[in-house]
Amino acid sequence: MTVESPLREAHCLTSRSSTVYFGAGYPIRIIGERINPTGRKAMAAELREGNLATVKHDALAQQEAGAAILDVNAGVPGIDQPALMTRLVEELSQLVTLPLSIDTTDPATLEAGLRIYPGRALVNSVSAEPERLEQFLPIARKYGAAVLCLPLAPGGLPADARERLDTVRRIIDAATALGFRRKDLLLDALTTTLAANAAAATDVLETLRLYGVELGLPVSMGLSNISHGLPRRDLMNSQFFAMAAARGLSVPILNPLDPLMHEAISAVQALLGHDRQGIAYSRRFAGQAASVVTTVKPVPAAATISSPASIDSPLAQLQQAIIQGEKEAVPGHVQAAVTAGHDAAYIIDNGLTAAMNRLGEDFGAGRCFLPQVLLAAEALKQGFAALKEALPASKTESLGKVMLATVAGDIHDLGKNIVAALLENNGFEIIDLGKDVPVARIVAAAQEHQPDIVGLCALMTTTLPQIDRSIAALKAAGVAARTMVGGAVLTPEYAKKAGADEYAADAVVAVALAKGLVREKK
Secondary structure (H helix, E strand, C coil): CCCCCCCCCCEEEECCCCEEEECCCCCCCCEEEEECCCCCHHHHHHHHCCCCHHHHHHHHHHHHCCCCEEEEECCCCCCCHHHHHHHHHHHHHHHCCCCEEEECCCHHHHHHHHHHCCCCCEEEEECCCHHHHHHHHHHHHHCCCEEEECCCECCECCCCHHHHHHHHHHHHHHHHHCCCCHHHEEEECCCCCCCCCCCHHHHHHHHHHHHHHHCCCCEEEECHHHHCCCCCHHHHHHHHHHHHHHCCCCEEEECCCCHHHHHHHHHHHHHCCCCHHHHHHHHHCCCCCCCCCCCCCCCCCHHHCCCCCCCCCHHHHHHHHHHCCCCCCHHHHHHHHHHCCCCHHHHHHHHHHHHHHHHHHHHHCCCCCHHHHHHHHHHHHHHHHHHHHHCHHHHHCCCEEEEEEEECCCCCCHHHHHHHHHHHHCCEEEEECCCCECHHHHHHHHHHHCCCEEEEECCCHHHHHHHHHHHHHHHHCCCCCEEEEECCCCCHHHHHHHCCCEECCCHHHHHHHHHHHHHHHC
16 A cells, blocks of 8 residues: 655554555545445354355455455344454454454444554544443543544434534543544544435535534544435435535545445545546546446336225325325325225225335335335324324224333434334324433333333344343333334344344334234233
């Protein structure tokens, strides 16, 4: 690797044989995201067996593709993560020349990786939560690591760019008090999901602007969160990368093996002046035609979602309105179904629930995407509200009480919110504790509300142990509620091992399981 002459007070990471400088005055440095078992079942299975074949392949491939740093995550549920991190760091340090980023939320795993690492690593990441500041910063300081500051506080996701800035200042202050220097710190702009938050991209871009104006430190962030649940994620990610790079993103975390992203990186380096006159960019396309036309398979529009054979009946029209997310039209269709003589249960089963079942099938088949599911969930709420108004007796009917929570340390609640909407609209009373809920609060709320079912959600491998702890605590406290668990990283095997009564693969399944659990309990 070629190492530029360092600028004064430059930020850098080192491996056993190379140094990577980054920040103002340097080209964009890519952190390769591929060594992460989250969402990669094959890699997770290999790691459980002690097999590092895929990890090593991806490490070499990312280095060849131009990554400057490799992110390393050992978050496989049910194994000794400190031991796995030790082995990963040992073997990768001998295999590649790139510096490593130790990606974990467990202090023991962090220390295991840093202790064995032959260089200056990056800690990914430290948030403003008190336990993170108290546990992670001293470990990073002890081993001379750089720290990625993540603007998350106990209250959850920041509301806007200004709150991100204020939160990250608290981390910087805590780090400075322990002796960290400016060149030891990077900032994370915190990418959220566009499909769930219309301001996700603009908030990040404004955060990048504020970081540049007020703090002037190198900025990193995971790009791929922006496109979760959307079609052509490669296109969305590459466009977002280009916009963020223009606002000051200097150390992005992304997949360097993605062809479209690889081309975007090459173009952006030239456009920002790091590849003078586009020489490296030109070499990349040497021998190719001056103009390359790429044929892209069309993405289905919302209108191509599967439709019933006839849409003449009020219930068919109700289904179609929900599927299309036409929430303004839903109350009229509900009223038409009531006028046609259908009772509340029939409308729920054959109108509201049937629509979401169809949408779930289309989502699984790739005929629609997350934004349509969220719009449909909003339309579903309108339908249930209209039904209660049209048939007041249904207000007192309840299939049972369900308490939902995303476990401690996990700030993602999109899936839980969809489950809550579907359960409520199917006649369940919902107690939603929100996200990042400590075990003690889950137990206390269960004792207070006496739900029939406690639903627990985890979306990160690092928070999976909280599922086990929560279920064990509920049982120890004598809570009689049945337990149902779900989330992107959960598996049926893990749910069984944790002691859960049921595992829900998605929201539609969760409704069916909840009905079964309530019947059993009664």
